[in-house]
Amino acid sequence: MSPVNPSTLIRHPAAERNKGPILKILQNIFAETSKEIRNFLEIGSSSGQHIAHFAPEFSQIQFQPSDVDSQLFENIRGFIQAYNLENVNEPYLLDLTKPIDEWIPSSESFDVLYCSNVVHISPWACSIGLFNGAGRVLRPQGLLLLYGPFAINGTLTPESNVQFDQSLRSRNSEWGIRDLKDLKELANQNDLHLQNIFDMPANNKLLFFQKK
Template sequence: MLRYAAAERNQEAILQVLTNVLRSEDRFDHNLNALEIGSGSGQHVTHLAKHLPRIRWQPSDIDATLFESIEAYRRQSGVHNILAPIPLDVSSPAIQWPIPGSPKLDLIVCVNVIHISHWNCSLGLFEGSASLLAPNTGLLVTYGPYACDGVITPESNVIFDRSLKRQNPDWGLRDIRDLKELAAKNGLTFVSSHEMPANNKVLVFRKI
């Protein structure tokens, strides 16, 4: 069972913001279907499923070697609202995603993926969300560090961005402005931004 320190640190903060968002959207007490993209170790989806029992969670990742860890967290937690993980390449066309087109998803959650993946993954994320989210109520929720109007702050995020680009030139902090434009092109609208610990943000988009 893998354990990522960053996931351990941020999972409660993500849960609180997601809970508040669902309450503000009058969706908290509804039975919902959710897809997590880039489930990694399984820590986030298990924590969210434990505290949001009315949501049925579908974990996914491009790396199938992580599925054993996801399953281990699921078994250890004892929760029954997490489905078996599925392989998903978010950069692939939405029609190829192994997700039923009906009923539409209520929620897509993507944590710490956008800045450590090619821009094609961001394109696929918004195109897939447009295809799979329920109109008017479906939400895309992303978490991570971002640039804003061409500026990265604070200095620690500037250093982090440089280190990502050294690892892979296609990686790096994405600009919220660009993500808003990408959302608009795909029939999603920007709802809100939430400040998070360690200079991260949660961004919320709605399918319209």
């Protein structure tokens, strides 16, 4: 395989902006938890920018990228090769609307599930699948981390997020910014508890759930 020039890789501007602030939160969460973290599944890896940024900072963790679109895998593999990421696995196909045994082999389990900017640009069935899957494949005390814009108990702020939500719903009636109360209900159904909400740049949040 010929060497990959990092400058040729697809890099989404939003992911470039938010990967640093998210990493700082992950470092704090992982440092404070008493649980040993050995493996990390990213759902909806897209370009692979986040996992490529996180992996060098946590050499003891094995990272598993995934996405519903296999055409993105070439770019993810490009990051793995360009930056010699020995603790990042080959990406695999993961469709949250499929039965859990189809989107994750039953023999696998994880300490962390991480999902960034997915639940608002996918049908509600994907949110259901995400939490059902987390309840199945997270080890006891495992972590589910969701990044993106969220409404809080029926209130969506600021106005830019309201307009973004309207734009999403106009593009696809099944999309839209999700409300924390609905996600908490899914969490409770799957033995997950909301531990913390971190305010992030650009009116986003990082939701921190933990399995009981």
